Structure formats: structure tokens, C-alpha cells
Amino acid sequence: MKDFSGKVAVITGAGNGFGVEFAKECALREMKVVIADINKEDLKRTENLISDMGAEVISIPTDVSLYEEVENLASKSIERFGSVDLLFNxxxxxxxxxxxxxxxxxxxWIMGVNVNGIAYGLKAFIPIMLKQDTPCHIVNTASVAGLxxxxxxxxxxxxxxxxxxLSESVNYGMQAMNAKVKMSVFCPGFVQTNLHECDRQRPDRFKMDPDEPYYQSKTYQDGLARAHHVxxxxxxxxxxxxxxxxxxxEERFYILTHPKYNPLIGKRVKxxxxGVIPSVKTFG
Ligand SMILES: NC(=O)c1ccc[n+]([C@@H]2O[C@H](COP(=O)([O-])OP(=O)(O)OC[C@H]3O[C@@H](n4cnc5c(N)ncnc54)[C@H](O)[C@@H]3O)[C@@H](O)[C@H]2O)c1
Structure with a gap:
């Protein structure tokens, strides 16, 4: 996909971090933008930001771990703008x-958002893109933690x-059909976002149980401190x-932003x- 002006982008997780950056880039490229997030206040902030940049934007509060909400996101996007050309899952x-x-x-919770959320986005939006039969692109955010x-x-x-x-397999499907839907999987290393504060974005059914001893454990507290640090x-x-x-x-499938991890990816495959057993000693 090379022409963005006037096209429609849908972005999940648009209230913070990468989602906000994608929304700003869409606005700079004069796209119409549908932003979705579980957190309504954060979503409103992004809406104000890109609307001040001149973008035509709608906010659809969405919990991506619920298929009916992702379906609703897809139908509201079509209702408002008539097409979807670029999807950021x-x-x-x-x-x-x-x-x-x-x-x-x-x-x-993790599987519901990180795995089901992506699968639901693909299931809800790919039929729309196939029907349009116009150049479209989907970016699934994974991580170098996926490699x-x-x-x-x-x-x-x-x-x-x-x-x-999931991205690789679905992309084979698009290729086999000669579809005009291209795909990328975004695999960054650590980037300064609000990811370490994601507990505040838990839907009610995944709220932390205050009586759960794990949250008082040293294992959890150390893990949290490490997450903040990285x-x-x-x-x-x-x-x-x-x-x-x-x-x-450039229609690149793998989007890697931290070259320092490339030798480790190569070493894992090698x-x-x-037949080398993965060793914890690798991590010092
Ligand atoms: N920051 C990093 O270092 C890093 C590295 C690799 C991959 N990632 C990935 O990047 C993606 C974006 O994360 P980020 O770093 O920008 O974090 P972030 O917390 O700043 O932004 C994530 C957004 O997702 C929203 N969200 C959470 N649960 C949701 C749900 N159920 N439905 C809809 N929206 C929901 C949050 O409200 C938040 O606005 C994530 O998939 C994350 O795993 C982040």
C-alpha cells in the first residue's frame, strides 16, 4: 500500500503507546481514522490529538478480547467511512x-487480548478487505518476544x-488467493510506552483478585520492577x-526495529x- 490520503485506517490499542504513534502517522498522511481502545479516556485523548492535526476520526471503545466488540468495530467503521484499507491489530x-x-x-487475559484480539481482528476485517478488492494492509503487533x-x-x-x-499462516492464505491484502508482523524490542502499566486496562472479568497471593510474591514484584525497567x-x-x-x-512482512536482537534470532534457529538445548545460562 503506497497511497494513504483519503483511505481509512483502523487502530486497536490506540489510547497509548504505539497506537497513538500509528494514529498520528495516519493523520499526517490525511487518512480517515477509526481508533479503538478499552480505555475511553485514553481514547478521547488520542481523538483530540489527531483531530487537532486535522484528521477525520471516530472513536469506538472496544475490548478486543470480545469478538462481538471487534465485529462492532468493523461494522461501525464501514457505517461511518464505507471501507477499511489499513488495519493495526x-x-x-x-x-x-x-x-x-x-x-x-x-x-x-493475556491470551484473550494478545492472541484472540488479533485473531478476531483478522476474522472481522479480512472479509471486508477481500470484498473491497482494493490494495489493503494489515499490521499485527507481535514483539521480538515472538521470535x-x-x-x-x-x-x-x-x-x-x-x-x-498467525500472521504467517494467514498471509499464506492471502497469497494463495492472490488477494490484494498485504500483511506485516511488527516485532519490536523494548520501546518507551505505557505497557508496564497495563493492569489499569483490565476488563472486569480479568480484574486482579486482591486475595490472590501471587501479587504479593517476590516473583511478581521483581517481575513488575523488571518490566518497568526494560x-x-x-x-x-x-x-x-x-x-x-x-x-x-515497502510491503515488508517482518518489521524489526532493534537490530541488536538479530544475532539472537539467528542463533535460536541455528x-x-x-539440536542444542535452550539454556538459561544464556541469560547470565
Ligand atoms: N513497548 C514495548 O516495549 C513493546 C515491545 C514489543 C511489543 N509491544 C506490543 O505493542 C503493542 C502495544 O503496546 P504498547 O507498548 O504501545 O503499550 P501501551 O500500554 O502503551 O498501549 C497498549 C494499548 O492497548 C490497550 N488495550 C489493552 N487491553 C485492551 C483490550 N482488551 N482491548 C482494547 N484495547 C486494549 C490499552 O488500553 C493501551 O491503550 C502490544 O501488543 C505490546 O505487546 C510493546
């Missing part, structure tokens, strides 16, 4: 911790590996919107082929 959350300690509720593994982040890694696999010391966010739009223009 971007909302995501994280809870640190080893799988044998992590509350089942947290696993379900590598580290200790104590099993749920997040699982969700991001699933996003990479996000706060990540790269600044300002280059992200431009990098992702350049990748869309180790697999050579």
Missing part, C-alpha cells in the same frame, strides 16, 4: 511470571509467538510510526537445527 498486555505461579486469570524466548515471561512469549505464526529504558517511541509506515510502503 495492536492492543496488547503483559503480566510477568512463571507459568506454574501465574494466576490462570492472568493467562486467560525469541526468555525465562519468566512464558505467557507473553506464547502470545507473541502465536501472533507471528520499558522505561527502551528506545524512544518517536521513530516507530515512520518505521512502520515505511515497512507498509540451535534448533543443531
Amino acid at each position: 495492536n492492543a496488547g498486555v503483559v503480566v510477568p511470571g512463571p507459568i506454574w505461579e501465574l494466576p490462570v486469570n492472568d493467562w486467560d 525469541l524466548t526468555t525465562p519468566s515471561m512464558a505467557a507473553y512469549h506464547t502470545s507473541k509467538h502465536a501472533t507471528v505464526a 520499558i522505561n529504558t527502551g528506545i524512544p517511541i518517536d521513530s516507530i510510526g515512520q518505521s512502520v509506515f515505511t515497512a507498509i510502503e 540451535d534448533m537445527l543443531e
